[in-house]
Amino acid sequence: MTVAALAVLALAACGAEKGTPGSSSSVVPDVPLSGTDWRVDSVTVDGKRVPAPHGADVSFTGGRVSGSSGCNHFSAPASVKGDTLTVGHSTSTLIGCPKNIQEYERALLRTVRGKLTAQLDDGKLTLRAPDGDHVVLGSRPAAPLTGTRWKVTSLVEGGTASSLPQGTAGKARLTFGKDGTVRGNLGCNRVSGMAKVTKGTITFGHLTTTRMACRGPAMTLERQLLKLLHGPVRYEIQQRVLTLRTPGRSGIDATA
Known part of the structure; x- marks a missing residue:
């Protein structure tokens, strides 16, 4: 269940x-x-x-x-x-x-x-x-940004959060490395690339993914995440909750 x-x-x-x-x-x-x-x-x-x-x-x-x-x-x-x-x-x-x-x-x-x-x-x-x-x-102490596996729990558009597409809950996750890398899963395909972390900001470089053929909600989620994980985004951690926000107030929420 x-x-x-x-x-x-x-x-x-x-x-x-x-x-x-x-x-x-x-x-x-x-x-x-x-x-x-x-x-x-x-x-x-x-x-x-x-x-x-x-x-x-x-x-x-x-x-x-x-x-x-x-x-x-x-x-x-x-x-x-x-x-x-x-x-x-x-x-x-x-x-x-x-x-x-x-x-x-x-x-x-x-x-x-x-x-x-x-x-x-x-x-x-x-x-x-x-x-x-x-x-x-x-x-409990706040989870560190690097080394923590962050599970994507919601999508944010214009400041309003919404649930993930049906059937994709728990599948998308990201892990930031101390060496400036980011890797994880977008709900179907694995993803990897570079992510430069400065105070309050993560700047995503080019991300590469595997090429599994995804259908329906999984592909919808993947496309939305690829659109959001691009260029500089603001990040904030409240204990074990990570928020990423683009300048246009879109983004994701994730839990450790």
Whole structure:
């Protein structure tokens, strides 16, 4: 089973107003979750603490919260207003996992749903349900540009992000080398070439590809990527999310 592709997580810039009639309102800034990636420390349900297995993580990217239990993957729509995270219905892969991971998965999916209070404190993020169940997350360092395999998750045109063509999710990826090279896959054909990295900018040279005959969505994605990965583009990394933008505000989003 496949997990729904990620889109762009919209955060209200002005935050949420709280106050009572007749009193001055205060503005509560939105908790800054967009483009962040966390390791799961533990989940507490009905007062019982369930430790997270190795590799368990949670990301807030593309209008969704998604994560891995170290076995299965899940994804759900999510939005932030002030200190409230609202999580919609989740989808998950259905791999048979060891008993201890199954217990953790049940606890996590039971907790990360509906309206949760999000609290950031000294590098820790706590998501708390109204009944007191909660998840404790720890921050992860930003992924380096070079040496990381970046999976393309969305296309951007004029500042608006869209999902990849149907059936191509997870197929396009890029890796930048410290020697100024770039290589990867465009969804069908392998690609390689040079990419000069300066502060905030990647300048792509001529890219060469293999010559497999691709059809339908795979070829559509390949053509779009070749058009975007040309000349100078601005890049930015937020934890484990890479954005590439051309001067015309087209580009891609990718995750480590």
